[in-house]
Amino acid sequence: MNDYKIGKPAFSITLLHPKYWGVWFGFGLLAAIVNLLPYSVSLSLGRALGKMGMKIGKKRVHIARRNLQLAFPEMSSHDIEAMVAENFKNTGAALIESGITWFWPTWRFRRILIEKDISALRKHAENHKGVLLCAVHALNLEICARGFAVLGLPGYGVYRPHSNPAYEFIQYRGRTRNGNQLVYRRDLKQMIRVLRKGERLFYLPDQDYGHNKSVFVPFFAVEEACTTTGTSLIAYPSKCALVPVSGFRTAQGKYEIMADISIEDDYPQKDMSAAAAYLNKYIEMIIMRAPEQWMWLHKRFKSLPDGTNNSRYQ
Incomplete structure (x- = not known):
């Protein structure tokens, strides 16, 4: 076993305690939906749930709308509202897509993939060079990560274990299908080791992680967007390649x-x-391949250079 990956959580009888029954039931229902219903039907179900979510998630609707206003000031209010509605539908679909990723057999999963162009990764794999996979918080990120593994290019995901042990047991297995592995999100040394070993590491530098280890640089139309410097902290000592990656739904x-x-x-x-x-x-370029499938519900522009937060969303 590589000593820089997270150990697989073991099953124990305590995971069957009644306090975890809700978790087992929820994931069991999700697995049944994605495996028993036709793919198009389950995806439509997810999108319908996302549309319903707009009615109870008014705060998130406001955040998504405000993000789009800040990022695309030239966009009309009509187009913004249409984008917000589609974004919520895709947020609901993300639940189904996670179920597909975690519970579909490989032969079925492979049928929904299109190998658009992964020549850059194949070249680095042949040369045994480590690659920092610069991904974004696409709503179908789970499918994207497994997609590379199914195509023969598994990688390491930067990971935060769940506090619920039953949830963690299921989540870990779902995210390590077809050879994918996980490293702790705060363990910078392990990430660097992974890359120096010639492996691939998924990294998502597209959100506002706060003022620590960040700079304020342009992102879309926002001139001072809080942006992590983590990419440099990983890339420089590991001497890895940098490859933007995506896996959007057509x-x-x-x-x-x-x-x-x-x-x-x-x-x-x-x-x-x-x-x-x-x-x-490059992050902008990736997002613009399918902007309605990016996580606009997150406060991307909450941090300001003066140390305050959230004033852009008031």
Whole structure:
């Protein structure tokens, strides 16, 4: 066993305690839905749940709307409202997509994938070079991660274990299908070791993680968006490649797995502000492949350079 991966949680009889029955029932129901219903029906069910969620998630509706207003000031209010509605539908679909990722057999999962272009990853794999997979918080991120593994390019996910042991037991197995592995999200040394070993590490630098280890650089139309410097902290000592990756759902219900460019040659690793701004341009490019499938419900622009939070959402 590689000593830099999280150990697989073991099953014990305590996981059958009545206090965990709700978790087992919920995931059992999800597994039944995605395996027994036709794919199109289960996906439509998820989208319907997302639409219903708009009625009870008014705060999240406001956040998504405000994010879009800040990111795309030229977008009309009509288009923003349409984007918010579609984003919520895709948020509901994400539940179904997680169930598909965790509970579908590989032969069935492979049928919904389109290998769009993953030439950059295959090249680095042949040369045994570590790759930082620069991904985004797409609502179908679970499918994207397993998709690369099914296509023969598994990686390590940056991971926070769940506090509920029954949930964690199921979640771990769901996220380590087809050879994927996990490392703790705060263990920077282990991430670097993974990359130095020539492995692939999924990393998501697209959200506002607060002022610690961050800089303020442009992101879409926001000139001072709080952006993590974690990419530089990982990439520089590991001497890894940087490859933007995505796996968005098409109108036909397939998922385009894409990793077509390697951007490390021009990445200004020693200048963290320049590096963050440079990578944000590629993050924008990924999001714009299917902006309605990105997590606009998160307060992407909550932090301000003066140390305050959330004033952009008031």
